[in-house]
Amino acid sequence: MGQLIAVKATGIGTSAVFDLDRSLTGQDGRSFTTAPEPTDPPSLLASRLFETDSGISSVYVQSNVVTVTRSDPWTEETLGQASEVITKLFVVYEEETREERITRLRDENYNATITHIREHNPELWVLRIKPDEPIEPFKPGQYTTLGLGFWEPRADEARDDFSANPEQESKMALRSYSVSSSMIDEDGELLDPHPSEVEFYVVQVKPGANETPALTPRLFSRGVGDRIYMGRKFTGRYTLDGVDPEDNCVFLSTGTGEAPHNQMIAELLRNKHVGKIISVVTVRYRDDLAYTEEHEVLTGRYPNYKYVTLTTREPENEGNKVYIQDYIENGQLEETLGAPLDPANTHVFMCGNPAMIGPPKWDEDTGEPTFPGVRGVAEIMHERGFNIDHRKERGNVHYEEYWK
Numbered sequence: 001m002g003q004l005i006a007v008k009a010t011g012i013g014t015s016a017v018f019d020l021d022r023s024l025t026g027q028d029g030r031s032f033t034t035a036p037e038p039t040d041p042p043s044l045l046a047s048r049l050f051e052t053d054s055g056i057s058s059v060y061v062q063s064n065v066v067t068v069t070r071s072d073p074w075t076e077e078t079l080g081q082a083s084e085v086i087t088k089l090f091v092v093y094e095e096e097t098r099e100e101r102i103t104r105l106r107d108e109n110y111n112a113t114i115t116h117i118r119e120h121n122p123e124l125w126v127l128r129i130k131p132d133e134p135i136e137p138f139k140p141g142q143y144t145t146l147g148l149g150f151w152e153p154r155a156d157e158a159r160d161d162f163s164a165n166p167e168q169e170s171k172m173a174l175r176s177y178s179v180s181s182s183m184i185d186e187d188g189e190l191l192d193p194h195p196s197e198v199e200f201y202v203v204q205v206k207p208g209a210n211e212t213p214a215l216t217p218r219l220f221s222r223g224v225g226d227r228i229y230m231g232r233k234f235t236g237r238y239t240l241d242g243v244d245p246e247d248n249c250v251f252l253s254t255g256t257g258e259a260p261h262n263q264m265i266a267e268l269l270r271n272k273h274v275g276k277i278i279s280v281v282t283v284r285y286r287d288d289l290a291y292t293e294e295h296e297v298l299t300g301r302y303p304n305y306k307y308v309t310l311t312t313r314e315p316e317n318e319g320n321k322v323y324i325q326d327y328i329e330n331g332q333l334e335e336t337l338g339a340p341l342d343p344a345n346t347h348v349f350m351c352g353n354p355a356m357i358g359p360p361k362w363d364e365d366t367g368e369p370t371f372p373g374v375r376g377v378a379e380i381m382h383e384r385g386f387n388i389d390h391r392k393e394r395g396n397v398h399y400e401e402y403w404k
């Protein structure tokens, strides 16, 4: 920023089009009919154009094109004035200090506060967020969006390079997060289903060889009291819809994929679910499980609820790694559940690593699924006569992939 913008101006009657050598907005564009509060480059531009020329009646900024109308026809002089304002936009914008800009961007973009962080380990948090507005109703299993600006510091050693696209630093890194739940209060009672805060369960993703995670390293640089963006809408078809009170419910997850299951299990137990419930979670190390104590309380209290954890990278797993797929195929799941995996009365929920799920591709003509090379739970369930959710057709195998 701070550089001059090259502008080509064309005025015809009361309309003028200015072609810029860079974009100021996305394709949606921004329209102004009065001087706006200058909060970002397009609004600063509009506000300065209205200030400079009282004859201007509207400004429309779309990508790298600015269309400006006047009440009187454009003249060489008014075209020159407007071009000058556009050329120097970033010079003026840069006069705002970095600190001022960050304060402004936070004010503009954040709508919620981090109220609680339970640091299970430095890279695994259970956190609660309180939005400024009341929480819209949602179903257990659904997710919303969390976001922080690219201007926020990172908790890891990776560095972002914004030099090719300086505007990126003023944008938001947005990601989806399932709503989790601590399930019980300090007295061990099931939590109120309508809290004033929303709980999330998040692991800090480490930079890979080819990708630099955007949001979690920034989230892990935040603390209690810090502001954040949380989507107002909760969404997703990964819910308990269609589950009857007598059905057996099998929840399978990897890592933080147990988040939605915690909400769903609390809901089933609150509703005095009659069928059996089991939650199986696979993690690399024992220390990657943040909700074990709550599950122990619940399994002690509800005879129809079982919680099973599998590790894969502890010393004892050397040459003895049991994935969830193995746990099903060697019969241990049915044994612990205390019932056969019968499609007639069982719902299977899978969440987390897509390799565990193994979601199918569907042949649009035959309606038949094709499974990925690496065997996932979806394939095993299909072989056992279960129906996998497909488009609007609800089956008894449901899944939420955390990435593709």
Ligand SMILES: Cc1cc2nc3c(=O)[nH]c(=O)nc-3n(C[C@H](O)[C@H](O)[C@H](O)COP(=O)(O)OP(=O)(O)OC[C@H]3O[C@@H](n4cnc5c(N)ncnc54)[C@H](O)[C@@H]3O)c2cc1C
Pocket (backbone or CB within 6 Å): 143, 173, 175, 176, 177, 178, 179, 200, 201, 202, 203, 205, 211, 212, 213, 214, 215, 216, 217, 255, 256, 257, 259, 260, 400, 401, 402, 403
């Ligand atoms: C519907 C939905 C709900 C989600 N809910 C949660 C949740 O409750 N908790 C949560 O931690 N994440 C959740 N995620 C993942 C989340 O959206 C982010 O992708 C993740 O937090 C990493 O964000 P990032 O910007 O740091 O890295 P990204 O650039 O988004 O991810 C980089 C890579 O990290 C890996 N990765 C992403 N998420 C995870 C994860 N959770 N565990 C292990 N490896 C991962 C993948 O290989 C991915 O390609 C959910 C995703 C979806 C689609």
Ligand SMILES: NC(=O)c1ccc[n+]([C@@H]2O[C@H](COP(=O)([O-])OP(=O)(O)OC[C@H]3O[C@@H](n4cnc5c(N)ncnc54)[C@H](OP(=O)(O)O)[C@@H]3O)[C@@H](O)[C@H]2O)c1
Pocket (backbone or CB within 6 Å): 123, 124, 203, 204, 205, 206, 207, 254, 255, 256, 282, 283, 284, 285, 288, 311, 312, 313, 323, 324, 325, 352, 353, 355, 356, 357, 374
């Ligand atoms: N877990 C940690 O130690 C840890 C700590 C801090 C940060 N992180 C970061 O978080 C991200 C990963 O977190 P994560 O460990 O929660 O998620 P993950 O990589 O999805 O692993 C969760 C569990 O899923 C298992 N899994 C992998 N492939 C599978 C398959 N095909 N079928 C069934 N199960 C399978 C893993 O076993 P495998 O052991 O075989 O992979 C592991 O036990 C990374 O970016 C990492 O850097 C991880």
